[in-house]
Amino acid sequence: MQTEQLIEKVQTxxxxxxxxxxxxxxxxGKSSVTDYMIIVSGTSRRHVLSMANEVLQKVKELGIKPMGSEGQEGGDWVLVDLGDIVVHVMMPDARSFYDLERLWRHSTEEAVTTA
Structure with a gap:
């Protein structure tokens, strides 16, 4: 599966x-870790955990083996590493505090796209 197709699946x-x-x-070209980051917010810790688990389960069903995930014990910020794509599922407070969009916006001139 092409990266663009996987991005669409994850967004869906x-x-x-x-x-x-x-x-x-x-x-x-700006990060040695991944090519794309997808960042979303959840409404509760349970919602954050559920979304991260759903991404993990559904990509496995597509035959893709995730590289790993972190943060399930807390639920404030769960990271799902899909290789070319890293998904950050965050509580609004954690997202505001770490402000990944601003951090990466300053390190890259690429447009941030909102779906």
Missing amino acids: ILDDMKARDLVMIDVK
Whole structure:
């Protein structure tokens, strides 16, 4: 599966789970870790955990093996590493505090796209 197709699938999964404020950032050539970051907010810790788990489950069903995930014990910020795509599912307070959009906007001139 091409990266662009996987991005669309992940966005659909998150939309179906009622993710809030979805932002995708192209960090190709700017990060040695990934090419794209998808950042979304949840309405509760349970919602954050459910969205992250749904992404993990659905991509596995597509035959994609996630590289890993972190943050399930707290639920404030769960990171799902899909290789070329890293998904950040965050509580609004954590998202505001870490402000990944601003951080990556300053390190790249690429447009931040909102879906």
